[in-house]
Amino acid sequence: MIEMSQIEKSFGENHVLRGVDFTLHSATVHALMGENGAGKSTLMNILSGIHKRDKGIIKMDGAEVDYSSPKDSEEAGIQFIHQELNIWPDMTVLENLFIGKEVRNKFGMLDERQMTAEARRIFKRLDFNLPLNRLAGKCSIGEQQMIEISKALMTDAKVIIMDEPTAALTDKEIEHLFIMMNQLKAEGVAFVYISHRMDEIFKIADEITVMRDGISVMSKPTQETSYNEIVQAMVGRSLDQQFPERTTIPGEIILEVSDLTNDEFGLEGINFNLRKGEILGFSGLMGAGRTEIMRSLFGIDKGRKKVTLNGKPVTINSPQDAIKNRFGFITENRKDEGLVLDASIKDNMTLANLKSFAKNGVVQNNPLEEFVNEMQKRLSVKSNKDLPVSSLSGGNQQKVVLAKWIGNGPAVLILDEPTRGIDVGAKREIYTLMNELTDRGLSIIMVSSEMPEIIGLSDRVYVLQEGRITGELAKEQISQENIMTLATGGVLNG
Structure with a gap:
């Protein structure tokens, strides 16, 4: 369980976070929503050690924590899969999986056999198969997304943060991603899911927190809210309809x-x-x-x-x-x-x-x-x-x-x-x-x-x-x- 209380962050005179509260329970998918610029990514960058908060408290399982770098948060079991995937296109799938975490034998040489076995174990856990010798740049965006998730699981992740994970995925890849997320959730993994796609939120999320102008304005179970309530919380007003009425009559x-x-x-x-x-x-x-x-x-x-x-x-x-x-x-x-x-x-x-x-x-x-x-x-x-x-x-x-x-x-x-x-x-x-x-x-x-x-x-x-x-x-x-x-x-x- 992660509790973030009254988190504040400024960049110069730009006050991005003004006192945000966010609670993530284990074995849940928690959607983090808000307009662009609401502070969602900044909040997650603080949780993952990329940025340092100005004020506020972060607790993990009741104990106060302070992650000063992404390495600190990774060691605590927090993985952030960014919208811009961290893939090296000219390296193989196997090399991408173990970059910075290479396994070596007693002679100091790369132990490809052990790395291959570990990669196959993770892929089997995800019900996912991909040639380990394929260049990552030749993989689809969906496959690259699964490589990133596999990397997270190799560090025994307890929390996986996903920023717009389906922006470039096909419907079939999205379906497979959701199956995998539900499988990991059943194993106790928690997800923070940042997305603007409302239909996905109602399919995959257990809880929703909405941010607006650097504060958290709503947090509740998904089944207790609605599209209109979420939109009103995000923009601070009601949108009478999603699409404006078309009045133009096309000409010649x-x-x-x-x-x-x-x-x-x-x-x-x-x-x-x-x-x-x-x-x-x-x-x-x-x-x-x-x-x-x-x-x-x-x-x-x-x-x-x-x-x-x-x-x-x-x-x-x-x-x-x-x-x-x-x-x-x-x-x-x-x-x-x-x-x-x-x-x-x-x-x-x-x-x-x-x-x-x-x-x-x-x-x-x-x-x-x-x-x-x-x-x-x-x-x-x-x-x-x-x-x-x-x-x-x-x-x-x-x-x-x-x-x-x-x-x-x-x-x-x-x-x-x-x-x-x-x-x-x-x-x-x-x-x-x-x-x-x-x-x-x-x-x-x-x-x-x-x-x-x-x-x-x-x-x-x-x-x-x-x-x-x-x-x-x-x-x-x-x-x-x-x-x-x-x-x-x-x-x-x-």
Whole structure:
């Protein structure tokens, strides 16, 4: 049992934790929820010895503890599996499992036989199998997640902290993860489960603690709460509905894509169109080719295609061609592909449209500052614009990427997993902005793995399976049953 009482933590003048209480019982899954920036990760970083608390008490099994480093907390049986997995891609699965914990024989040589036996014992315990000589970089995200869990169990973990563990997993991998968690829970292991996915919380969690603005505002058994109560605790107000009402009526076809083919990714003969002011959803199971289609359309990945924009053929062989033709693309990996993390919020917001602020080749500061101030106001990004964008929460980082492309005045905006890893309040703000943009005539293509998002926002949906479009659904046809039927190769009745 772990008890954290009145934990406080500041970074300079930024008071991240203002007196948090959190109790974790053995053999439970305890969900830790809150908006981005609420302090969840900071609290767990303190528990795992990454940060030192300013005030407060931590007890383990009734005895006060103070972990000054991650090594201290690991020795006490606490393991933190971060959202960014700690995997060495050019090393084998076995090498990853034993990095820093190598077993040596009496001659000081690596004892591969003993390490292999221990690895197989852990895999058997998890009902999981993976070639130990495979390079970790060749493993799926789900397999890499299981490697991290295996590493935790090799240290006889009593507590496993998981930060957004399912963000990049397939449905099958999530199901296997939950089976494994329930198995370990039965053996006495406790989990702290940080996630924004409400449906998962109600499936796996025994207890829920909600944080808001650096304090814990609610803690109770999962079965005693509801979606609405959790949302209200997270955002401090009631959200009348998860998705804002769509009032825009899509107009004429502005974009036609035909015979899009990319042999590398198994895409062949992809045909679709997009209407003015429309939110067009692309759905399908993981690996169906949704992201690959968007990357090929935007000119990031090479392939063949015919593109007609506003009735005129256009050539898009590179992102520069796409931007010139008024396309914008928010990729699913915002940190690696959408942002310059060390650069300021202001610089990131103006990255794609500096030319529009230039006169005779010189950037004009006044209009640039006005644009950034307006974007911060409209998108509720309250931080100092000169701070590095890495200092922002995930939701605010996504808003900065949106601002970057909005400032470029696109006619077509591609959003790939626009709300992945973002809390419910920030999601609602992004959904509202999407509605505002389409009201003004901008057209949106949205790729999402979240079924409620596809159903709640799309005016029309294309469904993919294994690199081909298996069906197109009009607004009145969009349902989970119809999407899953088409995504698995089935045929709709009638």
